[in-house]
Amino acid sequence: MKLSTPQWWYTRERSPSPVLRALLTPPSWIWAWAxxxxxxxxxxVDPGVPVICVGNVTMGGxxxxxxxxEIARxxxxxxxxxxxxxxxxxxLRVExxxxxxxVGDEPVMLATDxxxxxxxxxxAGAMAAAQAGAPVIVMDDGHQNPSVKKSLSLVVVDGETRNDEWPFGDGRVFPAGPMREPxxxxxxxxxxxxxxxPADLDAPDPELLRSLASVPVLIARLQPAEPPPPGPQVGFAGVGKPxxxxxxxxxxxxxxxxxxxxPDHHAYAESELARLADRATQFDAGLITTxxxxxxxxxxxxxxxxxxxVRAVFQDEAALDALLRPHLPREAAGG
Structure with a gap:
C-alpha cells in the first residue's frame, strides 16, 4: 500500500511528536549512510552519448x-x-x-511527444537507448544512482515556500524528513x-537561494499549458505533493x-472513481486531474x-542553452 507524503516534512509549524521524531532519527542515519x-x-557505465541527469534531493514533488x-525537447x-x-x-522503448x-505513469505521459x-x-537502459540511436539521454531521476556516467547533473528544487512551507523541511533525511541525502x-x-x-509566485525566497549558493541556479516556472475548463470542477491528484x-x-x-x-502513483480503483464522479454530480461539476x-x-x-x-518555462533560456550546448548532438552543435 502506498502512503501519502507527510505534509509535516515540508511545513515548519507542523512537526511530529518528540517521540516519533526520536524513533525516526536512527533510521534516517542508516539511510544517509547507505x-x-x-x-x-x-x-x-559510459553509454557513449551524453547523459543529462535531472534529479532531486528530496523524496518527490x-x-x-x-x-x-523541456530539456529533452x-x-x-x-x-x-x-x-x-x-x-x-x-x-524497452515505450510504445x-x-x-x-x-511501464509507469510518467513514461506513458512523456512518450506522447x-x-x-x-x-x-x-x-542497461542507457546502453539500449544509445545503441538504438539516442543522440542524448535525459535521465529522469537518478541523482543518487551511480551506475551511469553523467555528463551533466541537475537537481530540481521546489521553490514554493508559501504558507510557512520549506522545500527541504528542516533538512532531515528520510524517514525523519524529506531528504534523500543531506x-x-x-x-x-x-x-x-x-x-x-509556481506560476503565481513573483520571486524565489532569498533564504532558499542562499541555501543553493554553492551551485548555479536556473529559475523556471510551472505554467499551465492550457487554461482549466470553465465551470465548477472536482479535482484530484495522486502525486508527491497533491x-x-x-x-x-x-x-x-x-x-x-x-x-x-x-498517494503518489496511486492506482485508482473503480469504486474510487465512481465516488469522485458522484461528488462531481453533487456540484454539477466536471472532473479534472494531472x-x-x-x-x-x-x-x-x-x-x-x-x-x-503544465510545462516548465525557464526564466533565462539563454542561460539554460549555454548550460546544455556542450551536450548537444554534434550535428546540432555545428560540430
Whole structure:
C-alpha cells in the first residue's frame, strides 16, 4: 500500500511528536549512510552519448518531470526512466500500446511527444537507448544512482515556500524528513539547480537561494499549458505533493468545488472513481486531474476526466542553452 507524503516534512509549524521524531532519527542515519556508501562505491557505465541527469534531493514533488520534458525537447534527446509502478523491468522503448501498468505513469505521459526508455537497470537502459540511436539521454531521476556516467547533473528544487512551507523541511533525511541525502552532499555532485516556482509566485525566497549558493541556479516556472475548463470542477491528484496541484488549479482560475488528494502513483480503483464522479454530480461539476494521473486511468474513464497539462518555462533560456550546448548532438552543435 502506498502512503501519502507527510505534509509535516515540508511545513515548519507542523512537526511530529518528540517521540516519533526520536524513533525516526536512527533510521534516517542508516539511510544517509547507505546512500553515501552506494554512491561512493559506484562504477558508472559510459553509454557513449551524453547523459543529462535531472534529479532531486528530496523524496518527490519537486516538479522534476516537466523539467525533464523541456530539456529533452530542447536537446532532441531520449528520456530514460526507471518506470516506477510498471510491471516491465526493461530495458524497452515505450510504445503506444503500453499502459501505466506496464511501464509507469510518467513514461506513458512523456512518450506522447518524446522517445522514452524504461529500465530498472539504468546502465542497461542507457546502453539500449544509445545503441538504438539516442543522440542524448535525459535521465529522469537518478541523482543518487551511480551506475551511469553523467555528463551533466541537475537537481530540481521546489521553490514554493508559501504558507510557512520549506522545500527541504528542516533538512532531515528520510524517514525523519524529506531528504534523500543531506543537502550539502547532494549539491556537491550537482552542476546546477533548477528552482521551480509556481506560476503565481513573483520571486524565489532569498533564504532558499542562499541555501543553493554553492551551485548555479536556473529559475523556471510551472505554467499551465492550457487554461482549466470553465465551470465548477472536482479535482484530484495522486502525486508527491497533491496540495500543490490544488493551489495551482485555483491560481489558474479553476472554479474548484472540491479536491481529493491521493498517494503518489496511486492506482485508482473503480469504486474510487465512481465516488469522485458522484461528488462531481453533487456540484454539477466536471472532473479534472494531472496528466500523470490521467495516464493511470482506465480507458473508459479518460473520456470523462479532463487532464490538465503544465510545462516548465525557464526564466533565462539563454542561460539554460549555454548550460546544455556542450551536450548537444554534434550535428546540432555545428560540430
Amino acid at each position: 546512500t553515501a556508501r552506494r554512491i561512493a562505491g559506484g562504477q558508472p 519537486a516538479g522534476k518531470t516537466p523539467v525533464v520534458r 530542447r536537446l532532441g534527446g531520449h528520456v530514460l526512466t526507471r518506470g516506477y509502478g510498471g510491471a516491465q523491468a526493461g530495458p 503506444p500500446h503500453h499502459t501505466a501498468a506496464d 518524446l522517445p522514452v526508455w524504461v529500465a530498472r537497470n539504468r546502465a 543537502l550539502k552532499a547532494g549539491l556537491a555532485r550537482a552542476d546546477a539547480a533548477v528552482l521551480l516556482l 496540495w500543490k496541484v490544488e493551489r495551482a488549479l485555483k491560481a489558474a482560475g479553476c472554479e474548484l468545488a472540491d479536491f481529493w488528494p491521493f 496528466e500523470k494521473d490521467w495516464a493511470r486511468l482506465p480507458p473508459a474513464w479518460r473520456a470523462r476526466i479532463k487532464p490538465w497539462p
